[in-house]
Amino acid sequence: MAHPQQHSEYDVFAAFCPSRNVFAELADKWSLLLLLSLHELGEQRFSELQRSVTGVSRKMLTQTLRELERSGLVRRTVHPETPPRVVYGLLPLGRSLAERLVPVAEWVEENSGSVLEARRVFDGSRCSSVAD
Amino acid sequence: MAHPQQHSEYDVFAAFCPSRNVFAELADKWSLLLLLSLHELGEQRFSELQRSVTGVSRKMLTQTLRELERSGLVRRTVHPETPPRVVYGLLPLGRSLAERLVPVAEWVEENSGSVLEARRVFDGSRCSSVAD
DNA sequence: CCCCTGCGGTCTCTAATGTAGACCAGGTCT
DNA sequence: AGACCTGGTCTACATTAGAGACCGCAGGGG
Numbered sequence A, B: 001m002a003h004p005q006q007h008s009e010y011d012v013f014a015a016f017c018p019s020r021n022v023f024a025e026l027a028d029k030w031s032l033l034l035l036l037s038l039h040e041l042g043e044q045r046f047s048e049l050q051r052s053v054t055g056v057s058r059k060m061l062t063q064t065l066r067e068l069e070r071s072g073l074v075r076r077t078v079h080p081e082t083p084p085r086v087v088y089g090l091l092p093l094g095r096s097l098a099e100r101l102v103p104v105a106e107w108v109e110e111n112s113g114s115v116l117e118a119r120r121v122f123d124g125s126r127c128s129s130v131a132d
Numbered sequence C: 001c002c003c004c005t006g007c008g009g010t011c012t013c014t015a016a017t018g019t020a021g022a023c024c025a026g027g028t029c030t
Numbered sequence D: 001a002g003a004c005c006t007g008g009t010c011t012a013c014a015t016t017a018g019a020g021a022c023c024g025c026a027g028g029g030g
Helices: A018-026 A029-041 A046-052 A058-070 A092-128 B018-026 B029-041 B046-052 B058-070 B092-128
Strands: A074-079 A085-090 B074-079 B085-090
Touching (some): A046 A058, A058 B092, A085 A092, A092 B058, B018 B029, B029 B058, B029 B092, B046 B058
Antiparallel strands (some): B074 B085
């Protein structure tokens, strides 16, 4: 991570560093959900992904998958049948990232109750007190 | 993660699920970088964070920290000195998330070389062939 | 004295980005 | 023939991020 002392040549905290660029692109709702879904459910076609990652628009799906493909995380395979079947799957690089993403997704599912509760408290507390 | 079979009541893959909301908000460049920086460097004041997470604007810094505070991940402490000192630190909930984020950040720093390389290959391969 | 700096923000303006939804070609089903 | 499926693209609109001005308060330099 390079913050405490510079041990790596890449540092996500540095705005100019190429790794920040990579980080910024992956630190995105749809990229992460797609990687997670491909990891959990395995290869999927375009329309399957659209159903498994609920709420993603076709445009964002195309766009995000293209970026993941470009970055070497995802493989896009066109089966020239009719109707054409396009299948997306994780490449080793993508799989290794997805594995590190799983604990994060689990954290969200385990702790979103606490987060929601904290928000209610925070949002509620501001109506009462502050009368100086 | 709830995708293979529904074992949890929360499912980040479901657009309507509250956990998706939580996920979408955290799956963001600045939120993640701030959590990581607070985890690595410990408590920091506003301007220190702005320096440690290079490139963040004051607006996004304020906005993101407020959300993290609202969600119970970060604590904001105002020391009523002069000039006022405002210190941000991780709460246990935030720390537990940050810990799961560390491997992801490390992945990015270790593999951004491969990603960059994959991109060059991808971007380069399209100039050559396709001349019809 | 006035100007400039640093602090922790807020406000406004503009540029970029995300979302919704129409559209498209090729082939199948009825 | 007309409607529907596939995997997308294109356009229009709304939201959002980023740049930079401004703010009050304090200290330091000229």
